[in-house]
Amino acid sequence: MKKIIANLTTLATAMVFAFAALAQTKLTIGTVNNSDMVRMQGLVDDFKSKNPGIELVWVTLEENVLRQRVTMDIATKGGQFDVMTIGTYEVPIWSKKGWLVPLAFDAAYDVDDILPAIRSGLTLDGKLYAAPFYGESSMIMYRKDLVAGVNMKMPQQPTWGQVYEIAKAIHEQDNGTYGICLRGKAGWGENGAFITTLSNAFGARWFDEKWKPQFNQPEWRHALSFYVDLMNKYGPPGASSNGFNENLALFNSGKCGMWIDATVAASFVTNPKESKVHDKVDFAQAPCAVTCRGSNWLWAWSLAIPAGSQQSDAAMKFISWATSKAYLELVASKEGWANVPPGTRTSLYKNPQYLNAAPFAQMTLNSINSADPVTGTLKPKPYVGVQFAAIPEFQGLGTSVGQQFSAALTGKVTVQQALENAQRIADRVMRKGGYY
C-alpha cells in the first residue's frame, strides 16, 4: 500500500512539474495605438519563435487612458501589466519612486548605441529604467513648392521671424492654403508641449530656480503674443481644436504651407498612401528666437517593467527583443527601411540604406541631438524636460495652463489675462505641492 502511495505521489509530482513546464508565461503589454506599436504587434511571431514559452497579450489604449490605467496599476501594485509603454515624462518620476525595475541588458544589446539625448531622459543615477522604442523631437515640415513659388528659401534652422515672413508670403486663404499649422488643442501634451518649446526659444521657462512660476515675465508675454498673432493671421480657422492628428490631416491634404510638430510625422507626410503632398515636402530644424535652446522637444515612447510584475524575466526578454538592433532589421526586411522606428539608435543613422529610404533621417537626428532636457532653457531651470517639467503636478498643471493658451487663441481672454491666470494657477499648484 505504502509503495502504491509513494508511486502515486511521485507520478503526481512529475505531472505537476510537466504541466508547469508546458504552461505558458503570459506577458501583458500595455501600449498605445501608434503605427510603430501596431507594426510591432504584427511582427511578434519572430519573438515567439525565439521564446516559445512566452505568450503575449496586448492591451492597446488611448494615450490618456493608458496613462491613467498604468499609473493606477503601478501605484497600487495591481500587477495588471508586465510591460508598459511610457513616455519620457513618466520615467524620471516613476523611477525615483521605485515603481520601475532597472533594466540590465547583455553586451549584444549594445546600450551605448542608444542616442545619448534619449538615453539620458530614461536614466536615473546611472541606471536605465526604460528602453526607447521610438524617439522624436520637433521640426518644421514645409511645402517646398509653395516656398519656392514666392521666391523664398527656408534656412536650415530659421528664426521665428523668418517663419512669420514665410507664413505671410505663402498664406492663400482663398485657395484654402494656410501659411502655418500649429497645435492649439488644450492639453499638456498638445498645445502645452508646442508652446513651451516656442517660449523656450523666446527665452522663457516654466519655473525659476526656486520653483516660482514665470508666466508674469516678459519672455512669456512676447512668446504667447507672437503665437496668437501668427495663428490668427496665417493659421487655419478653428486652430484651437487642432492637435497632432488634425494638423496632420490638414497638411496631408495640402492645406498647410508649414507645420511644426513631431519628427515622427515625417514618415506620414512623405507616405504616398496618406499624403497628397508627399513629394513636395521638405524639412528644417525648429525655429529659434533669442535662443535655440529648448526650441525643439524631446520625447520617446519607451518600454518599462513595473515593480509589481511577476514576470520580470520574460518582460526583460521581450524588451530586449523589441528595442534591439535586430528588431530594426526585422522591420526593414518586412516593411522597408522607411518604416523602421526612428530616433533610438545611433547605428540606424549611420546605415546608408536607412538614410536613402528616409529623407527626413538626418533632420530627425539633428533635432534629437540638439534637444537637452536638463539645461534646455536660456535661464537656469530646476526641472528636467524640454516641453514639460518632470514633476508629478505637471500633468494637471500643464493642461490647465494649456486651456488658458487655447482661450487666448480663440480670443475668449487676452494674452495678458491668459498669462495672469496661468501664473495664478501655477502658483497655487506649486504652493500646494510644497515647492515653496
Added chain:
Amino acid sequence: MANKKNYQKTLFTCTGWFVSLLLFFPIFWMIHTSFKTELDAFSMPPRFFFFDATLENYGIVQERSNYFHFALNSVILSFGSTLLGLLIAIPAAWAMAFRPSKRTRGTLMWILSTKMMPPVGVLVPLYLIFRDFKLLDTRIGLTIILMLINLPIIVWMLYTYFKEVPHPLLEAARLDGANLWQEIRHVLVPITFGGIASTFLLSVIFAWNEAFWTLNLTASDAAPLTAFIASYSSPEGLFWAKLSAASTMAVAPILIFGWFSQRQLVQGMTFGAVK
C-alpha cells in the same frame, strides 16, 4: 378646423422626423466614415457622397483584433449584470411598492443618490478591493460592478411600474391561496412584463455602453467592446476611419437587439400612461 388639424399633424410629423434625424445623425456619420479612407475621413469640408468607398478599415480591424472575444465579453457582462440586477431589484421594488414603510421614500432617494457620485471618486478603493480579491480583469468582478451601477435605475423603474398595479389584484391572488413567490411569479410579473422588459433592455444598453469601469478594471481577459473601441484611438496618426469601423462593429449587436425589441421598449415606456 380640418385644415388646422392637418397643419398640426404635418408640423408634428416634421418635428418628429427632424428630431429623429438629429439623433440618428452621429450614428449615420460613424457608419459613413467607416467606409472612407483616413484622408477622406478628415477632409474639410466633409465629403458626403463623392469619396472612394472602401472596406479596408473593416479588414484592418478584423486582422488586428479578436472582435469575437470582446463581443462575447460584452454579451456576458451586459446580460449577466442585468439578470443579476433584476434578481435583486424585483423583490426590492415589490417590497417598496406593496409593503411601504415610513423609510421607503428615504431608501429610494438614498439608492438614487449613489448615482450622483462621480465614479472616479471610488476608483482607487474599488481597484484595491478588486486587487485583493483577485477580481481585476475578471468577468465576475465586472458583472458585479455593472450590476451595482445599474441597480438604482432598475429598482426605480420597477418601483414605478409596480406602483401602477392595483393592490386588489394581488390581494385576490392571496385570497385564492397564492404564496408570495406565486403572487410575484404568476400575477405581478405577467402584468408588468412590458415594464420589466423595458427595464431589462435599458439596463443591457447601459451596461453595454459603460466605458469607465470596463476600461479601468480590465486588461485583456474580461475586456468588452468598449476596450476594443478604445484601442483604435491614436495620439500620433490618422485613425478616425478605423475607429469608426471598430465603433460600428461594437454598436451593431446592440442596435440590432434594440431594433427587434423596440416594441417591448415602447410598451414598457408607456406602461401605466393610460389607465
